[in-house]
Amino acid sequence: MTKFSAESLPIVNRILKQYPEGKQKSALLPLLHIAQAENNGWLSAETMDYIASLLEIQPIEVYEVASFYSMFNLQPVGNCVIEVCQTGPCWLNGAEELLAYFTERLGIKAGETTADGKFTLKTVECLAACGNAPVIQVGTDYFENVNKQKAEELLDKWQKENKISHTNPYL
Amino acid sequence: MAKKILLDNIDVPGLASFEVYKQLGGYSAVEKALKNLTPDQVTGEVTKSGLRGRGGAGFPTGMKWGFIDKKSGNPRYFVCNFDESEPGTFKDRHIGQLNPHLLIEGMILGSYALGARTSYIYIRGELFYVLKIIEKAIAEAYKNGLLGNNILGTGYSLDLYCQPGGGAYICGEETALLESLEGKRGNPRIKPPFPAVVGLYGCPTVVNNVETIATIPWIINNGYEAYSSIGIGNSKGTKLISACGHINKPGVYEIELGLPIEEFIYSDEYCGGIRNGNKLKAVVAGGSSVPILPAELILRTATGEPRLMSYESLSEGGFQSGSMLGSGGFIVMDHTTCIVKNLLTFARFYHHESCGQCSPCREGTGWMEKILHRIESGNGSMKDIDLLVNISKHIEGNTICPLGDAAAWPVASAIRHFRAEFEEHVKLQKCPF
Ligand SMILES: Cc1cc2nc3c(=O)[nH]c(=O)nc-3n(C[C@H](O)[C@H](O)[C@H](O)COP(=O)(O)O)c2cc1C
Ligand code: SF4
Ligand code: FES
Numbered sequence: 142m143t144k145f146s147a148e149s150l151p152i153v154n155r156i157l158k159q160y161p162e163g164k165q166k167s168a169l170l171p172l173l174h175i176a177q178a179e180n181n182g183w184l185s186a187e188t189m190d191y192i193a194s195l196l197e198i199q200p201i202e203v204y205e206v207a208s209f210y211s212m213f214n215l216q217p218v219g220n221c222v223i224e225v226c227q228t229g230p231c232w233l234n235g236a237e238e239l240l241a242y243f244t245e246r247l248g249i250k251a252g253e254t255t256a257d258g259k260f261t262l263k264t265v266e267c268l269a270a271c272g273n274a275p276v277i278q279v280g281t282d283y284f285e286n287v288n289k290q291k292a293e294e295l296l297d298k299w300q301k302e303n304k305i306s307h308t309n310p311y312l
Numbered sequence: 313m314a315k316k317i318l319l320d321n322i323d324v325p326g327l328a329s330f331e332v333y334k335q336l337g338g339y340s341a342v343e344k345a346l347k348n349l350t351p352d353q354v355t356g357e358v359t360k361s362g363l364r365g366r367g368g369a370g371f372p373t374g375m376k377w378g379f380i381d382k383k384s385g386n387p388r389y390f391v392c393n394f395d396e397s398e399p400g401t402f403k404d405r406h407i408g409q410l411n412p413h414l415l416i417e418g419m420i421l422g423s424y425a426l427g428a429r430t431s432y433i434y435i436r437g438e439l440f441y442v443l444k445i446i447e448k449a450i451a452e453a454y455k456n457g458l459l460g461n462n463i464l465g466t467g468y469s470l471d472l473y474c475q476p477g478g479g480a481y482i483c484g485e486e487t488a489l490l491e492s493l494e495g496k497r498g499n500p501r502i503k504p505p506f507p508a509v510v511g512l513y514g515c516p517t518v519v520n521n522v523e524t525i526a527t528i529p530w531i532i533n534n535g536y537e538a539y540s541s542i543g544i545g546n547s548k549g550t551k552l553i554s555a556c557g558h559i560n561k562p563g564v565y566e567i568e569l570g571l572p573i574e575e576f577i578y579s580d581e582y583c584g585g586i587r588n589g590n591k592l593k594a595v596v597a598g599g600s601s602v603p604i605l606p607a608e609l610i611l612r613t614a615t616g617e618p619r620l621m622s623y624e625s626l627s628e629g630g631f632q633s634g635s636m637l638g639s640g641g642f643i644v645m646d647h648t649t650c651i652v653k654n655l656l657t658f659a660r661f662y663h664h665e666s667c668g669q670c671s672p673c674r675e676g677t678g679w680m681e682k683i684l685h686r687i688e689s690g691n692g693s694m695k696d697i698d699l700l701v702n703i704s705k706h707i708e709g710n711t712i713c714p715l716g717d718a719a720a721w722p723v724a725s726a727i728r729h730f731r732a733e734f735e736e737h738v739k740l741q742k743c744p745f
Contacts, residue, residue, distance in 0.1 A: 159473040161387070161430070164513055169495035170478050174437065202495075209497040210478025211664075212437045228399045229600060229657045230556045230643055266481065266661050267399040267600075268438055271641070272554060272562035281440040310440040310476075 144191065149175050152311045153195075165196050169206055172196070173213060174310050182222060182307030183214040211265070219254040219261035221304040224278040227264045230271035235288070239275045240264065242289050246296060259303070280306035314581075315542055317530045317550045318523065319566040322410050328445055330452035333413040339458055341529035342420050346466040349532075354425035358528060361536035362548035367393055367484070367521030368599065368639040370623050379508035380426050381516040389517040390428040391493065392419060392525055394435035394442075395477060395484035398599035399661060400641025403552035404522035406564040408435070408442045411526070412449035416472065418525035420458065421532055423470050426518055430471045434489050437476040447474050481665035485713050486519040488667065499667050500713035523552050523640075544570030547622035551637070553582075557644035560584035571621045573597075574611045577644065590646035594730070597626055598638020600658045601718030603725030604651070605635050631725070650745040651730045652737055655722060656684040662719035673716040676707040680723055687734060690742035697734045701727055 145153050153172060160167040172192050173184065180188045189203040196203075207213045214222075225240045240262075244250055247260050254261040270276045273285030277292075284295065298304075326332040333339070345354050359374025380388060392415065396404040407415055415433070423431045435443050450472055453459045461469045475493055477483050483492045487501035490512050511517020527549065531539045540548045547569035553576070556562045561584035567576065576582045577592065586592050595610040596602060613619055614633035619626065626637045645654065663677040683700055686692045704720035711717070727734060736744050 159471075159475075161513065164494070166495035167475070167493060170437070170492065171476055173478065174440075174476060196495075198495075206478075206495065206497055209667075210437070210480050212479035227657060228661050229596075229654050230400050232654065232657045233557050233643070233645065233649065265438075265479075266664060267397060267401075269396045269402045269405050269436065271400055271402050271556040271643070272564065274556060274562075278438060283441070311444070 143187075145175065146179055148312070149179065149309055152309070166198055166202070168196060169198075169203065170210070173203075173207060177213060178307045178309045182218045182220075183216060217254075218307075219258050221259060221279060221299050221306045222261045222263055224263045224265040225251070226266065226268050226270075226274070226276045226278075228267040228271075230267065231274040231276055234274035236275040239277070239287060239289070239292060242292055243296075246293075259300070279304070280308060281310050314566065314568045314571070315550060316566050317539075317542075318407065318414070318526055318552060319564070322406070327411050328409075328413070328449060330413060330449065330456060333411070334456075337533075338413055339417055341532035342417055342458060343464060345421055345424060345532050346464055346468055351425045351427060354421060354532065357531055357536045358425070361531045361539040362543075362546065363524065363527055363531065363539065364546075364548070364623065365521055366523035366527075366551065366640070368398065368601070370637065373520065373524055376508070376520070377422070377425055377518055379506065380518055381509045382427065384509075384516055386515040387430065388426050388428045389512040389515055390419065390423040390426050390431040391489070391512060391517060391519045392431070392433040392522060393484060393486060393489060393519050394433055394439070394522050395481075395489060396439070396522070397436055397481040397484050397665075398601060398639045398641055399658065400556060400596060400643040401554055401599045401639040402556075403554045403564050403640055405439060405442060406552070406554075407522055407526050408439070408446055412446045413453070414526045414529060415446065415522060416449055416453050416459075418528040419472055420463070420470060421528045422518070422520065422525055423472075424468055429469060430473075432493060432512075433472070433474045434483070434493055435474060435476055436483075437478045440476060443474050443476055450474065480667075481661070482667045482713075482715060485715065488713070489519060490517065497667070499669050500715075502712055542568055544620065544622050545624050547624060547637075551621065551640055553621065553640045553642050555583050555642040555644065558587050558590060558646035558649070559644045560587050567621055569622045573619045573621055576621060576642075577611075583644065586644070586646050588646075590648065592644065593647045593649055594645045594651060596635075596641070596643040596645075596722070598636045599641035600643070600661065600722060602636040602638045603631060603634070603721050604655075604729065605633075605725075606729045609633050609729070610635075631721075632728075635725070648745065650688070650743055651726055651733050652684065652688045653743065653745070655726045656681070656688050658722050659684045659719070662715065666715060666719070670711040670716065672707045672710045673719065676703050676716070677719045679703050680719065684723075687737050688743055690737065690740065692734075692738050694735065694738055697727060697731065697738070
């Protein structure tokens, strides 16, 4: 990504107006979300430098923020990032077995990407949907009460359609 | 049927739209307050209602509003805490997703009372789909003259925006939230100064939870007396409880404070009992941070009184035999549950979420996770159990923000009430479950 797409620019400009004069650094998190989506799901140094120049802040101010928050990927990821919740309430309802299923089916461990670059598997903490555990997130979509059968259906579907999970979350 | 304040219309189709919300009487509280009440009168109603913050700490809302520095001459901000990341808690999402205008109406009322001209809803980044629902509702509110310049011709103006987080539990702590909203790492600030004096952009700020804010319209419409007549003792009104785990009917329930916990767990109106006819083993009653209680102590206090859903009753017995209402995240475990393993997932969570500013929290949460892992996988020793207690004591009270305590309490309480289960892991050199 060298610049925000024409599609995203109006959103970026709207966001920049949400803060008082001189406080445009507040736009950092929203802009990083969009930038990550437009840079294949991760934040390269080049992408972060672009955001820094846009907000007129130091690149280090962007790096230190990007590395703090778990939703930002600082390494390349697969087309479809599958995030499986592992916290207590999901664990009580089979999250570990669900993760094991994804691990086996994709042939990768959590934190890894398949050789064909199609899938990345990630474990995450409580997604605030514990009543419908176990829960997974793909892009901005939540999938709840995910049993093995549902996971299989989803994976088949994503395989077939070459699912891309990083899309501009505002669109 | 219990009184419903927040979820009254939650099943009405299209409730998230302005038309439906308005048809059901929505925005009448804004109309009433902006036209007939002064900001101080709005604060007065909230103070007298007895409403306490629903984010976890239970601090009186009106009193918090009263602390806002009105003399500084700086702009004032009202910020909604929609970080909702405490494991077991999923009540705010329910409101934001299904009834966004209720939250917006509460934001207008709170902003008016505090004299804020710009307000923010800070929502955890994972919930982008809810952010979009709220942004759509905000746009509708602007279009209908309820946000923006000169609201309903009253001369009061307010801009309201949504801000996503980036995946960090700690940003639910209010000063970390403000740091994050300023585009920084979510490191909690040292208090004092409190946000009411030095908050967002160094200006006076009040941060409230989604549920707290969504309660305000009802109080303004019905008066403080109607609100304070619901509930028990110093636990006024209703509370959303998000129930999960091994129950037949997980979900979000609105209860009148004072409801017996036994009824909540077993009645078909609420959790509908333990799944598969299993036996209740333990409950974490207020989100992962509060002490776990075994079945006998969640149903009854140590003195044999029925335990109630209220701030007072849940904390009855202190840390020896009580817990806390917390955020209302009610996690139920049946007799097949390994307490050690469940605790290990919490310990991993706190280790992962520690911001790393204070060494007792940063190091202690890591050690606790490691030792729990050792015990759970059958490689622990009896000394490890005491070591865990020791570490938790060293974290508690020695950190900048309460995340340290929140990490320590689950460990200390699990060992207090289920020590035999930890010892069994050590003796058998494996998990007995
Ligand atoms: C580690 C930590 C996490 C917290 N997470 C949340 C949260 O997700 N939502 C929330 O409303 N309050 C959370 N709080 C409490 C807030 O700091 C603050 O007390 C609350 O937002 C005030 O609103 P209230 O008075 O309406 O409850 C958290 C506190 C701590 C220490
Ligand atoms: S207690 Fe933990 S989370 Fe809180 S400020 Fe200290 S290190 Fe950060
Ligand atoms: S524990 Fe998985 S959504 Fe809460």
